[in-house]
Amino acid sequence: MNIDVLPTAQSATTYDFSGKVSVIIDVLRATSVITSALNSGATAVYPVSTIDEALQLKKTLSSPSLLCGERNADRIEGFDLGNSPQHFTPSAVCGKNIILTTTNGTLAFSNSLASQNIIAASLLNYVAVAEQLLCLSSDICLVCAGNNGTVSFEDSACASLILNHIVSRYPRVRVLSDFAHTIVPLATLPDLPTRLRQGQHCQKLVAKGYSHDVEFCLSSASQTSVIPTLCYVSSKPALTIVQSDSNIYSA
Numbered sequence: 254m255n256i257d258v259l260p261t262a263q264s265a266t267t268y269d270f271s272g273k274v275s276v277i278i279d280v281l282r283a284t285s286v287i288t289s290a291l292n293s294g295a296t297a298v299y300p301v302s303t304i305d306e307a308l309q310l311k312k313t314l315s316s317p318s319l320l321c322g323e324r325n326a327d328r329i330e331g332f333d334l335g336n337s338p339q340h341f342t343p344s345a346v347c348g349k350n351i352i353l354t355t356t357n358g359t360l361a362f363s364n365s366l367a368s369q370n371i372i373a374a375s376l377l378n379y380v381a382v383a384e385q386l387l388c389l390s391s392d393i394c395l396v397c398a399g400n401n402g403t404v405s406f407e408d409s410a411c412a413s414l415i416l417n418h419i420v421s422r423y424p425r426v427r428v429l430s431d432f433a434h435t436i437v438p439l440a441t442l443p444d445l446p447t448r449l450r451q452g453q454h455c456q457k458l459v460a461k462g463y464s465h466d467v468e469f470c471l472s473s474a475s476q477t478s479v480i481p482t483l484c485y486v487s488s489k490p491a492l493t494i495v496q497s498d499s500n501i502y503s504a
């Protein structure tokens with residue numbers, strides 16, 4: 254089993270994904286939102302890159318759907334929900350499709366579609382994701398969404414936690430790129446949750462009034478076994494649940 258890590262959504266455009274299981278990571282906040290929405294009973298989450306694509310998709314879906322997402326961290330004008338995971342409650346999303354467009358996270362999905370399988374990870378579900386990857390036993394690419402083409406601390410740290418979990422169970426895994434080797438020690442940094450709060454995107458979210466989202470997304474206390482997994486619904490890529498037996502809102 255080989256494991257690689259990409260630093261940004263943009264770096265995925267030139268990567269060879271053939272035969273790989275890809276894990277998209279956007280801790281703040283897209284993959285935390287996707288996990289929360291499915292955990293709350295959303296039917297499926299459709300990740301799209303642009304606002305226009307989101308509006309077009311809404312016209313084609315027959316079942317009830319919500320337009321969700323952000324630009325510059327704020328809810329897009331006219332959309333039902335922004336990118337705050339705690340707003341994706343059962344009463345808001347249960348039984349509905351979520352059409353989600355975000356700056357980096359949903360772009361990482363679009364740029365990785367050549368993968369054999371795609372799943373979404375965040376600090377909310379990284380243990381379940383790592384266990385699932387061990388079961389699948391395929392070559393893995395952890396795709397950090399990053400922040401507008403630059404590395405982000407929290408995505409790299411989440412990749413490191415997944416990588417270290419896998420290596421601890423299967424030491425013969427081969428770590429490929431220099432970036433993958435570089436992020437390995439992050440998981441063992443003392444007081445990682447506090448350090449993550451110093452990350453640039455984290456600071457921006459706090460400054461814009463989204464500190465509740467930061468606390469929710471960076472807390473690994475509320476682990477869930479939800480593993481958002483990409484499939485095609487009416488030929489559109491959508492994330493649905495493969496496995497769920499816990500509720501992150503019940504803690």
Ligand code: MLT
Nearest residue numbers: 281282283355356357358
């Ligand atoms: C993104 O996809 O860029 C993020 O989810 C941005 C955000 O925190 O809203």
